[in-house]
Every structure is written in C-alpha cells, then in structure tokens.
Amino acid sequence: MPQAGSGHRLCPPPEGPPPRPRKAGFDWRAAFMPGLISSASIIVVFGTLAWLVTSADQWPRIKAQFFNIDHMIAAAPRVAQGFLTNLQVWLIALACIAVWALVLAVLRSLRGPVFAPFRLMVVLYIDFFRGVPALLLVILFGFGIPALNIPGLPNSGLFWGGVAMVLSYSAYVAEIYRSGIDAVHEGQRAAAKSLGLSEWQTLIYAILPQALRNVLPALMNIVVALQKDVALLSVIGVRDAVREAQIYTATTFNYSSLVVAALLFLLATIPMARIADWVNRRDRARRLQMAG
Amino acid sequence: MSEIAIRGLTKYFGTNLVLDRVDLDIKAHQVVCLIGASGSGKSTLLRCINRLVEPDAGTITLDGVANDAPQFGRTGLQSKVGIVFQSYNLFPHLTVLANLTLAPCKVRGMPRRDAEARAHEVLARFGMERFARTYPEQLSGGQQQRVAIARAMMTTPDVLLLDEVTAALDPELVGEVLAIIRDLKTRGLTMVIVTHEMGFAQAVADRVCFLSGGRIIEEGPPEAIFTRPLHPTTQGFLARVLEPGQS
Numbered sequence: 001m002p003q004a005g006s007g008h009r010l011c012p013p014p015e016g017p018p019p020r021p022r023k024a025g026f027d028w029r030a031a032f033m034p035g036l037i038s039s040a041s042i043i044v045v046f047g048t049l050a051w052l053v054t055s056a057d058q059w060p061r062i063k064a065q066f067f068n069i070d071h072m073i074a075a076a077p078r079v080a081q082g083f084l085t086n087l088q089v090w091l092i093a094l095a096c097i098a099v100w101a102l103v104l105a106v107l108r109s110l111r112g113p114v115f116a117p118f119r120l121m122v123v124l125y126i127d128f129f130r131g132v133p134a135l136l137l138v139i140l141f142g143f144g145i146p147a148l149n150i151p152g153l154p155n156s157g158l159f160w161g162g163v164a165m166v167l168s169y170s171a172y173v174a175e176i177y178r179s180g181i182d183a184v185h186e187g188q189r190a191a192a193k194s195l196g197l198s199e200w201q202t203l204i205y206a207i208l209p210q211a212l213r214n215v216l217p218a219l220m221n222i223v224v225a226l227q228k229d230v231a232l233l234s235v236i237g238v239r240d241a242v243r244e245a246q247i248y249t250a251t252t253f254n255y256s257s258l259v260v261a262a263l264l265f266l267l268a269t270i271p272m273a274r275i276a277d278w279v280n281r282r283d284r285a286r287r288l289q290m291a292g
Numbered sequence: 293m294s295e296i297a298i299r300g301l302t303k304y305f306g307t308n309l310v311l312d313r314v315d316l317d318i319k320a321h322q323v324v325c326l327i328g329a330s331g332s333g334k335s336t337l338l339r340c341i342n343r344l345v346e347p348d349a350g351t352i353t354l355d356g357v358a359n360d361a362p363q364f365g366r367t368g369l370q371s372k373v374g375i376v377f378q379s380y381n382l383f384p385h386l387t388v389l390a391n392l393t394l395a396p397c398k399v400r401g402m403p404r405r406d407a408e409a410r411a412h413e414v415l416a417r418f419g420m421e422r423f424a425r426t427y428p429e430q431l432s433g434g435q436q437q438r439v440a441i442a443r444a445m446m447t448t449p450d451v452l453l454l455d456e457v458t459a460a461l462d463p464e465l466v467g468e469v470l471a472i473i474r475d476l477k478t479r480g481l482t483m484v485i486v487t488h489e490m491g492f493a494q495a496v497a498d499r500v501c502f503l504s505g506g507r508i509i510e511e512g513p514p515e516a517i518f519t520r521p522l523h524p525t526t527q528g529f530l531a532r533v534l535e536p537g538q539s
C-alpha cells in the first residue's frame with residue numbers, strides 16, 4: 001500500500017472512449033487551395049510580363065524576327081538534326097567523364113606517402129582545368145590540336161572539342177566524387193581494414209558505393225549542365241543545334257531558328273531537372289530516416 | 293589458444309603521448325576488461341592489438357609471434373583477431389548477409405555458397421537469421437551490434453576485441469548484446485573488452501585493468517578492483533561512475 005502523503009499512487013485509466021481525431025474525411029480546401037493560389041499567381045506574374053512585352057513599341061518587329069512560325073517550321077528539321085549531335089556528344093562525354101573523374105578522385109584519395117606524386121598531379125590537374133574557362137579549352141583543343149596535324153591522332157574538331165569538355169568537366173566531377181569519399185565515416189575504413197580488406201578492396205567494396213550514393217544529387221546537376229554546355233562546341237564549327245540555327249539565321253536574317261534550338265534544349269533539360277529533383281527528394285528522405 | 297603479450301607499448305598521436313610503455317599479459321580464454329576515463333587510451337590500446345593503429349614502440353605477440361610478423365601475411369592477423377566497434381560500423385549499402393560474406397569471399401577467396409552457409413550458421417547462433425536479407429539501417433541498435441559481432445566471428449577468431457559495444461545502445465537493448473558476450477566467454481574465446489558497464493565488467497571479467505594517462509595504473513581481479521581499489525585515481529573514477537550524481 002502506498003503511504004498517505006508520499007505522492008506515490010497508481011494512476012487510474014480515464015473513463016470512456018478517447019475523443020475522436022479532429023479532422024475526419026477529405027479536406028477540399030487543404031487539397032486544392034495551394035494549387036489554386038500558385039496557378040493564380042503564375043498567371044498574374046506571367047500575364048503582366050507578357051502584356052508588358054507585347055505592348056512594347058518594337059514588339060511586332062521582334063515577333064517577326066524571333067517568333068516567326070513559318071521560319072520556325074522551316075528551320076526545325078536541320079536544328080533537330082543538329083540536336084541529335086548534341087545528344088550523342090552528351091552521352092559519350094558523360095560516360096568518359098564518369099570514368100575519368102573517378103580515376104582522378106581515387107588517385108587523390110589514396111593514402112600513404114607512396115602516392116604523394118599522384119595526389120599532387122591530380123591537384124594540379126584540377127586547379128588547371130577548373131581555372132580555365134571551358135569555352136577557351138574548347139577553342140584551344142578544337143582548333144589547335146587538329147592544326148598540329150600530328151599523324152596518328154584524330155583530326156576532327158568535334159573529337160578534340162569533346163576531349164576538352166571531358167577534361168574540363170572531369171575536374172569538377174572529381175571534386176564531387178572526392179567530397180563523397182571524404183563524407184564516408186572513418187569507422188567504415190577501420191571496419192574494412194579489421195576484416196582484412198586491402199586498401200584497394202576497401203575502396204571498391206566499402207567506400208565508393210557509399211560515396212556515389214552520397215553525391216548522386218550533385219552528379220544529376222552536372223548531367224543537366226553538360227547537356228547544355230555541349231553547345232559550346234558550336235564555336236569550333238561543330239554542326240550542333242546552335243550551329244545549325246546560326247547557319248539558318250545567316251542565310252535568312254531571321255532568328256526564329258535560335259528559338260527552336262532553345263525549345264529543344266528546354267524539352268531535354270526539363271525532364272532531367274525533374275528527375276534530379278526526384279533523386280534529391282529520395283536522398284533527403286533516406287538521410288532523414290537515417291538520422292531519425 | 294592465443295596468449296597475448298604486450299610489452300612497452302607506446303603510441304603518440306602527433307606529440308600527444310597516448311600510450312606510455314604499456315605491459316599486459318592475457319592468457320588464452322581469459323576475459324580482460326579495460327576501464328578508465330575518456331581519453332585514457334583504451335581504444336588505442338585495443339586497436340594496436342589488431343594493428344588498426346601502428347604503435348611507435350613496443351611489441352605485441354600472439355603465442356609468441358609478433359603481430360606484425362611476416363608469417364601472418366597481409367590478412368592472417370585479421371582472421372585470428374576480430375574487433376567490434378561502438379558505432380557498429382556495418383556497411384550500410386550491403387545486406388546483413390553481404391556484410392558477413394564480404395571479407396570471406398573477397399579476402400579469403402571462400403566460395404560464395406560456403407560463405408553464405410557459414411553466415412547463416414553464425415547469424416542463427418546470434419538469433420539474427422531472419423534478418424539476413426535486411427539492410428543495417430532497418431535494424432535496431434542492439435540488432436546491428438549483434439550483426440557486427442557475427443561479422444567479426446565469421447573467421448572463428450581466437451581473440452575478440454570489443455570497444456564499448458553497448459555504449460550507443462538504448463538501455464533496454466544492452467542486455468541482448470551482453471548475453472552474447474557471456475555466451476562467447478563460455479565458448480572459450482579470449483576477449484579484451486573496453487567498457488563503461490561496471491556491473492558487466494565485474495560479472496564477466498577475469499581481470500580488470502584501469503588505464504589513466506596512457507598507462508595501466510592498477511590491475512587485478514574484478515572483486516578487488518571494484519571493492520578495494522588501491523590507487524587514488526582509480527578510487528576517484530569508480531566513485532564517480534558507480535554513484536552517478538554524487539561527484
């Protein structure tokens with residue numbers, strides 16, 4: 001028996017059923033109001049912009065120059081043809097960047113004094129290729145190396161321009177990989193080592209899989225950015241979408257072909273951006289789950 | 293059958309002297325608990341035994357063979373001496389089964405089938421068999437730690453090193469891990485255990501070593517250490533940890 005006055009007692013259960021949850025059933029307001037508000041604000045903002053632009057003095061001339069439907073239709077086949085080149089270069093470059101950047105990141109993350117020269121070389125590489133604008137590299141490689149006429153080496157501007165893109169992007173991607181490698185907890189290395197895995201095996205089986213998962217969202221952004229930057233190759237005469245659009249412009253003095261190219265880029269990048277968002281969200285959910 | 297002999301073990305991190313000429317003998321099948329304040333060098337001592345940490349001076353021998361002797365090869369020491377960490381350190385991207393079979397397959401070249409059979413056997417012993425296909429993050433802390441012990445036991449080591457394996461667990465999960473350690477003791481495993489669970493140390497240890505400032509300043513059977521500590525530092529430490537809130 002609890003002693004009177006000690007404050008120690010059994011707590012009796014409350015009587016009757018618990019109260020009902022506050023909101024039962026579907027809340028129409030909560031479901032549709034946000035969508036309604038955002039649609040309304042989008043219409044207001046873009047409507048105002050459209051009104052401002054179309055009411056400008058020069059609008060009819062601009063419209064004929066940039067948004068001429070007939071010119072757009074006429075230019076579309078060639079620009080689309082060029083865009084196929086963009087897609088090809090994009091895919092091949094992606095594969096090369098993924099591999100080459102991984103080599104760089106791994107060399108840089110090797111431990112021990114034996115690997116110091118490799119680490120230094122990679123640091124210099126990354127400093128150089130991140131420091132020089134990609135456009136400049138494309139011009140130097142795309143015009144310079146074919147002009148050397150070295151026997152045995154490919155002579156096409158497209159090839160060397162692509163190489164320049166790969167070298168430049170790999171510097172960024174290597175840094176992304178490295179941040180992912182660094183973010184893997186030190187205990188993972190200790191565990192792998194204690195199980196007898198060599199440094200190399202530790203990297204392949206324990207560290208890299210986690211590192212790649214860490215940086216997947218950041219890599220998705222690079223994939224999207226590269227898709228657009230392939231257009232840089234147009235400056236060395238590669239007949240990509242932008243180049244084809246410029247050629248059309250040069251013969252017709254109408255800029256609608258450039259708008260067609262822009263639309264094609266948007267068509268390709270917007271779905272990828274949504275995929276990137278999705279990857280990001282999933283990754284965030286995973287981290288939250290892990291932290292909780 | 294591993295007898296461990298540690299002589300003059302010294303380790304610096306930078307200019308920080310973390311282990312100062314430590315001597316310690318551990319007989320086969322003995323369980324030795326290392327206790328001491330945070331930063332006293334317990335983990336470092338443990339990690340020197342399986343060479344996760346390279347000491348600056350001193351020797352560690354297993355049955356008379358130095359633990360960096362060429363005859364162990366690159367991975368021989370790791371199959372004789374297992375270690376379990378406070379933070380489990382399971383590989384999060386691998387299933388429980390793959391966590392267990394990774395080293396046997398890749399390091400020791402065991403056929404996958406044999407490794408998996410062995411893994412199921414070890415998991416069953418620790419009551420974790422039904423989780424073979426799950427990922428570590430889906431398990432409770434106690435379950436993860438049991439998997440980590442299972443992973444360390446895959447090569448049937450003679451020696452198991454345990455570094456505060458219950459420190460990250462919720463109180464109600466501590467028991468299941470300690471029960472496993474007791475079970476391993478009855479199977480004759482030699483164990484070196486770093487722990488803050490004084491009750492457990494008292495129950496499971498054959499010998500307790502008290503570390504302070506990188507030295508073992510007092511050692512003896514648990515009854516003696518816990519009831520009649522000799523060194524004032526030990527007395528102070530035990531007074532603090534055995535009667536929390538009194539210091």
Ligand SMILES: Nc1ncnc2c1ncn2[C@@H]1O[C@H](COP(=O)(O)OP(=O)(O)OP(=O)(O)O)[C@@H](O)[C@H]1O
Pocket residue numbers: 305306310328329330331332333334335336337
């Ligand atoms: N990798 C490292 N680099 C530098 N200093 C370290 C490293 N590991 C441990 N130390 C230092 O060595 C000292 C002893 O560390 P150790 O981890 O062995 O202590 P511990 O007794 O296990 O403490 P705890 O109870 O907090 O785990 C501490 O001062 C710590 O800061």
Ligand SMILES: [Mg+2]
Pocket residue numbers: 334335336455456
């Ligand atoms: Mg420690």
